[in-house]
Amino acid sequence: VGFGMSLLFLMTQAEVCPPSCTCKSLGEMRGLHIDCSSKKLTEVPALPFNTKRLYLQNNSLTSIPPGALDSLRSLEEVKIFDNPWNCDCHILYLKLWLEDVSAPSLANVRCSSPAPVRMKPLRQLTGNELGICKRLLPIKCLEFFWRDLVLIGGATFTSTLVAWALKCTKKLVCQINLSQHDSR
Numbered sequence: 001v002g003f004g005m006s007l008l009f010l011m012t013q014a015e016v017c018p019p020s021c022t023c024k025s026l027g028e029m030r031g032l033h034i035d036c037s038s039k040k041l042t043e044v045p046a047l048p049f050n051t052k053r054l055y056l057q058n059n060s061l062t063s064i065p066p067g068a069l070d071s072l073r074s075l076e077e078v079k080i081f082d083n084p085w086n087c088d089c090h091i092l093y094l095k096l097w098l099e100d101v102s103a104p105s106l107a108n109v110r111c112s113s114p115a116p117v118r119m120k121p122l123r124q125l126t127g128n129e130l131g132i133c134k135r136l137l138p139i140k141c142l143e144f145f146w147r148d149l150v151l152i153g154g155a156t157f158t159s160t161l162v163a164w165a166l167k168c169t170k171k172l173v174c175q176i177n178l179s180q181h182d183s184r
Helices: 002-016 089-101 127-183
Strands: 022-025 032-035 051-055 077-079 111-113
Touching: none
Parallel strands: 032 051, 051 077
Antiparallel strands: 022 032
16 A cells, blocks of 8 residues: 555656656655756746745746746745846746745845846845836726726716616606596
């Protein structure tokens, strides 16, 4: 039974190991050590949820899409240094994720671009240096304004229409009652 469980675990591990990465079991039910370092990766591969150690250093990663690492709830160690990180507005997800999950890893990550923040540690990046993010907010706020304006206008129109329909219905009921009363 023990051999069968080990074989099943190894087969499962082989199915979930990302291509071009090496995966090692950290023991039964302990998780996986996934080494994707020095593979010239330009994006983070799909990773199994039971990843405990993740090595992505020395690749060609410039950013990580928001949410890409959220499923790695049992992660204990991550190495992502020596990548050409583009520290624009899109790096904010990675910065906040590392602050929550692996603060020591954050210390080793340096920006490659844009020029004003080149070689600056990601942990030292401030809101002022993410100035492009500020420029996006008014547009999004304006979109919310127009959406809300349309919703409020639609609700007002619908309420007015319902009130008018009720008034007409009441008037019609009164006329029917009067005509029945007059006919007696």
